[in-house]
Amino acid sequence: MLLRFAVLAVVLLVGGCINQYRGEPRMWFASHDGVAPREAGRVSVCHGFGCQLKTGIVFNAEDLAEMGKVMGTPETADEERASIAKLIAWMETRVAEPVGSADDIGGLDLYNAGKAGQMDCLDEASNTTSYLMVANEAGLLRFHKVGGPVARGFFLDGRYPHATAVVVSERGTPWAVDSWPNANGVEPDVMPLAIWFKRSSAR
Template structure:
């Protein structure tokens, strides 16, 4: 389960309902709407507010420096040839950004995947944290014009226990030409590893 805590089963059920509401209709609305609904803070300029401790319980500001933005620009430029190449660049950028953020936030040892015992631990992240942080990094990149083939969509969620799946959320990019949506899911991986990138339809059909 991506979002777990030490609270009662009743609260888990509420969390599941909220996640289900978030994915109703597989909505891909404006990314900014996600933050208010999930206790996050949208980026302000080159500053993002890194969610951690599960469910955005903690938010630590992180400012991308000019040097870091220059590195990010070069990484995206390597994927300018096609949408597929850009998605590969996105995976590399998200892994790199986690390596930059880790020492500041204390998330360098964040454990990927199911990690109930780390609920509430500063620096550890569930899928709500991960989806929010990935979206924030992508919004900064988009604001600087680094994304040529995609736009940043709102994160979405799947699973609500009754269908046999745990609630889980992911960041989303939409391919500009075709309109196809892709999941950028960093939750299954440890800090600093490339996220899982796949068509969003396939992500909805898969299990955590």
């Protein structure tokens, strides 16, 4: 899995990963054996590191209504990003029981590789992108569109490979929505993608 991620990271970097977010999010799923959201509210939640395990989840009408309540009615892009963070935390909590991810540990945690319910950044980037796509299809995103996930670090630059989901504001500014550093159900780190790229992979 680490080798596959290193190769993916190199490909993204050589191809200009700073602009990878401009691509169709579904391309990300095709690149590393994930499963893109299908139909209304149906996702495959990745876990076990590297999307080795997948659990099907359907966000039903009741879930979608609750998602609308969590998002509220933000009036600016800044407010919407704050709502997005709350929504991702809610969705992680929603899927925790069927996926077995309630005790998913945040950050670099190689000891739990392969364990059901535990997620590395590939799982997190995939899942967060799936959740954002569901929110977008439900009409909950007004000021942002869902971008393709991006990767940074590829060992040769002294950084452990790391990936994040991305949203792009109306002005074209990409923002990282990074669930990996935090435990399940905790709001993801949301920051300009340019800042995210400059960070080490341990934070």
